[in-house]
Amino acid sequence: MxxxxxxxxxxxxxxxxxxxxxxxxxxxxxxxxxxxxxxxxxxxxxxxxxxxxxxxxxxxxxxxxxxxxxxxxxxxxxxxxxxxxxxxxxxxxxxxxxxxxxxxxxxxxxxxxxxxxxxxxxxxxxxxxxxxxxxxxxxxxxxxxxxxxxxxxxxxxxxxxxxxxxxxxxxxxxxxxxxxxxxxxxxxxxxxxxxxxxxxxxxxxxxxxxxAGETEILLLPDIAERLELKIPLENLRPLQVAASNSEGNLLLRAPTGYGKTEAALLWANRNAFRNRKGITSRIFYVLPYKASINAMHQRMMGIFSDPSLVGVLHSSASFYLYSSALEYRRLSSLYHKIYTPLKVTTPFQLMKAFFGVGFHEMLKTELSGSLLIFDEIHAYEPNVLGIILAMLKELEHLKAKTMVMTATLPDFLEELIKDTTNFRKLKASPEEADMFTRHRVNVVNGSMDSVRELIDELGLHRKIKETSKPALIACNSVDRAMSVYDELGEDYRVLLLHSRFTQGDRETKERLLLEKMSEYDFVIATQVVEVSLDVSFSTILTEPAPLDALIQRFGRVNRQGWREGKVEDVYVLTKGSEADKKIYTPYEVVEESLKMLQDFDGKELRESLIPELVSRAYMPVSDKLVDEVRYYQNMAQEVFNNVKPMMEGEDEQKFYQMFNGLEAVPGTYQGIASELLDKKMGMEVYRYLIPIPWWFYKAEQENFHRLSDTGYGKYILVAELEYNPDKGLQRVPLSGGEIL
The missing domain is CATH 1.10.3210 (Hypothetical protein af1432)
Known part of the structure; x- marks a missing residue:
């Protein structure tokens, strides 16, 4: 036989x-x-x-x-x-x-x-x-x-x-x-x-x-018991206690630094299905940006210790695990299966289940009975938010429960969320919220064109010297950040941080900032600073932006000041650049935000006022935004309804075009990338990749070309543009020429 x-x-x-x-x-x-x-x-x-x-x-x-x-x-x-x-x-x-x-x-x-x-x-x-x-x-x-x-x-x-x-x-x-x-x-x-x-x-x-050699799925231990090792239960804040006693969908509004993450975990502990071995519900902690996902993964690892219990899902997760000296091959595979009980992820990974992408039935099975925690939900564009709302409606049929939490949520957005499904609302009292006040707003007439003079005029050197911490200069575009870097680089110790660095150079910069922060006078950064490192600057000089974005930027200053009742000055310029009108649409939100901040010039920005102020900033365009979100929600629902089990999603290719940007190797590193591919060291190539948004690729398309086929029907894109580790990828052809 x-x-x-x-x-x-x-x-x-x-x-x-x-x-x-x-x-x-x-x-x-x-x-x-x-x-x-x-x-x-x-x-x-x-x-x-x-x-x-x-x-x-x-x-x-x-x-x-x-x-x-x-x-x-x-x-x-x-x-x-x-x-x-x-x-x-x-x-x-x-x-x-x-x-x-x-x-x-x-x-x-x-x-x-x-x-x-x-x-x-x-x-x-x-x-x-x-x-x-x-x-x-x-x-x-x-x-x-x-x-x-x-x-x-x-x-x-x-x-x-x-x-x-x-x-x-x-x-x-x-x-x-x-x-x-x-x-x-x-x-x-x-x-x-x-x-x-x-x-x-x-x-x-x-x-x-x-x-894969596994014979069972893993369960999460009791969350409250794990958290108690970090925070004694008697030290829990009122909203954390209330969240731990809340059943069903929950909307939580509380200031930055309040401990919303702990509140969310306690809510999950309360609402989870469980058996005698532990929590059986899968928990998805959803964040909009890779940097904040990586940071949250490390934070969760501090609570649960085992990387098999805490997963991370985003387009560069394998490289993140590889860089973290974890078992990236095994874990990357297992994180995409019904194995790991807690996953920190982007919403796009979850959307695959409803767009019919890949083994969507397996993900949809895992999402059944799950607990979803949406953090920073205000950060999404209307099209993404509409898709998320459609997804929440679908999740109801799968016996899933959702918690949404934020420090800055406009009222119109709250109503959209509550209209989608039933949510109980928890909100910090004005007295409790004001305990976290730590910023004094100063509106400064001018723009980054005169950044040197403004530094002198505002006496930022003194603040840097007093605190031994650099000041943050926040710009709305990469090109503007680069020009400010050039302006200050000759006379000051400066670090530039934006999205157009390779993965490896970005890691190096972030590590320098964490380990040698006092060695810099200024950190010049774009919006990436709103969501990335857990660092605290002495003060900030920022270009104008929507109020919720400004609040996120202010949050990088005096981060723990609420513990001592300490308030620090933050500075907002009245003028940005022409590029801002393309970055922030509708731009009226920026104009309304500036107008309101004028009333707080020289005054403390009390945390209890922020929700109302953010709602007022969006009021002139709220009807327009509601219509836009609803449009995408209805469109997404139609797509979801057309997805058939056991069939490939009709919109799978469209899905990747919508949400997966491009990644490119700077021409400077083309030889290194080729050599690594020849040596079958593909993971190391990630160190030389830069995320490229579609608009940038289209604007500079003649300066991009394909390096080679990797043997799997894929290719590496090369950007023939100037690049150096200090400034990043510039809009200057590698062979020379003028800035476009």
């Missing part, structure tokens, strides 16, 4: 892989109890899908050639479903899950067997013949183990076994009608949408984790 392997590196017998996958499924079954409420019977049907999904690998051609066999093993696995003692509906659901556990129905439609009169044997018949060469293995090794596997999964009180091979099973395999199965899918899609989604999601999760 010839043996049958499911995996080859290292070798693993079919029944061993099946048992590993059943172990994963059982661990999900014991944790995701809510799935039975949404789709009754889901875990029984999933068991048989997992049991039979790889039996087609027994074909001798697969055993000899593995991935070079040239046929889909799942097509050979599907006909075995007819031997299950289930009604036709359940058999079809199991069959579709098996058929699509690697490829979607779109991918398979042209290669499924079609019986036509007067046409001889099909390729399917030939491959089935190869499978039947291992009939002894199926009958004498695989089949006898099934009752024990059933008893292990269902318990010893299990009814009689559901899978039975009849004597004529070989002939019946050949007669399986795939076209009838596909027709059933089309006729029953709407009625069976949920169970088809979860069936494919559970089979993918079980198969992928078993293939």
């Amino acid at each position: 010839k043996l049958c392997y499911a995996k080859f590196n290292p070798h693993q017998f079919l029944e061993c892989h099946i048992l590993d996958a059943i172990n994963v499924l059982k661990s999900i079954k014991n944790s995701f109890s809510w799935l039975e409420e949404i789709s009754p019977g889901i875990f029984e049907l999933s068991f048989y899908a997992v049991l039979l999904h790889d039996i087609g690998k027994c074909a001798s051609g697969f055993q000899k050639k593995k991935n070079n066999w040239g046929y889909r093993h799942e097509i050979l696995s599907v006909p075995f479903v007819q031997f299950l003692d289930f009604p036709e509906r359940e058999r079809n659901i199991i069959a579709l899950a098996i058929l699509t556990h690697h490829k979607t129905l779109d991918d398979l439609k042209d290669i499924l067997p079609v019986r036509v009169a007067d046409i001889g044997p099909l390729e399917f018949d030939e491959k089935l013949g190869e499978l039947l060469e291992r009939a002894d293995y199926i009958e004498k090794m695989f089949l006898p183990r099934i009752p024990n596997i059933e008893a292990y999964y269902f318990g010893t009180t299990r009814p009689p076994k559901k899978f039975n091979l009849p004597p004529e099973w070989r002939e019946q395999l050949r007669d399986f009608d795939f076209q009838k199965l596909i027709e059933w899918y089309g006729d029953n899609l709407e009625a069976e949408r949920a169970i088809l989604t979860f069936m494919r999601g559970l089979l993918n999760a079980s198969d992928h984790l078993a293939s």
Whole structure:
């Protein structure tokens, strides 16, 4: 009797892989109890899908050639479903899950067997013949183990076994009608949408984790117990206590520095599904920027310690893990599966489930019963916010709960969120909020064109000397930041920070700022400073911006001053540059913000006033923004409704174009990147990549070219523009010329 392997590196017998996958499924079954409420019977049907999904690998051609066999093993696995003692509906659901556990129905439609009169044997018949060469293995090794596997999964009180091979099973395999199965899918899609989604999601999760060497999903320990090691429960603030006692969706408004993250974790602890081993709900902590996600991941690691418990998901997460000396290959893979219980992520990673991107059913299964924490939700553009609101509506049907928290949320945005689904609201009292007041606003007539004179006029040198901390100069555009850097670089110790540095140079700059902050007079930065490092500057001189953005910038000054009741001056210029009107649209928000700040010139900006002031700043354009958000929300809902389980999303390519910018290697580093690729050191290439927004690429398109194919249908983009580690990528052609 010839043996049958499911995996080859290292070798693993079919029944061993099946048992590993059943172990994963059982661990999900014991944790995701809510799935039975949404789709009754889901875990029984999933068991048989997992049991039979790889039996087609027994074909001798697969055993000899593995991935070079040239046929889909799942097509050979599907006909075995007819031997299950289930009604036709359940058999079809199991069959579709098996058929699509690697490829979607779109991918398979042209290669499924079609019986036509007067046409001889099909390729399917030939491959089935190869499978039947291992009939002894199926009958004498695989089949006898099934009752024990059933008893292990269902318990010893299990009814009689559901899978039975009849004597004529070989002939019946050949007669399986795939076209009838596909027709059933089309006729029953709407009625069976949920169970088809979860069936494919559970089979993918079980198969992928078993293939990765895992036999169970992880659960989070009690969050309150972990937090108590950091914060004694008697020291919790009122809103943190209130959040820990709040059930259902929650909207939390509190000042920066209040401890909203702890409040969110306590809310999650209260609302989580759990079993005797721990918290079973998956928790997603959603932030808009990679820098803040990385920082939050490190913070969560300080609470939960184990990188297997705390995941990170964004487009550069693998490089972040690699740079953090973590097991980046293993963890990057596991973070995309139903394995890690807490994930810090961008909203775009979650949107994939609703746009039909990748194995969207697995992500949607993981999002069921989940707890989502949206931090800094005010930071999104109207199109992204509309998609998030549509997503929140979908998540309601999946028994998920959501918490939204912010320090600066305009009233119109709050109403949009509350209109989407029911939210309880928690807000710091004026007296408590004012305890966090730490900035005195000064409106300065002028622009960055006269930055040298302003530094002297405002006496910023004295503040720098007194505190041994640099002052922050915040610019709205990279080009403006570069010009200020050139202006001050000759006479002052300056550091420039913006989005057009390579990953490696950005890391170096951030490390210098953390470790040698006192060695600089000025840090010149763009909006990246609003969300990046946990550093505290002596003061700030900033270009005008929307009030909520200014509040974020002020938050980089005197960060812990509230502890001592200390208030520091912050300076806002009255004029920006022409580029600002393209960066901030509608620009009326900036004008209204400046007008309001004039009333606070020379006065403390009390934290209790900030929500009202931010709402007033957006009031002139709130109706327009509401309409824009609603438009994108409705458009997203239409896309979501068109996504079909087991099918590829029609808008997958559009999704990546919408949200995945470009990354390029500066021409200066082209040789290094080529050498690293030749040495198969692709991860090191990330150090030389710069994120490039679409508008920049289109404006400078003639200065970009493709370096080489990486062997996976991908390429490296090269920016033939001037670059140096001090200033970053400039809009000057590498060969010389004028700034465009």
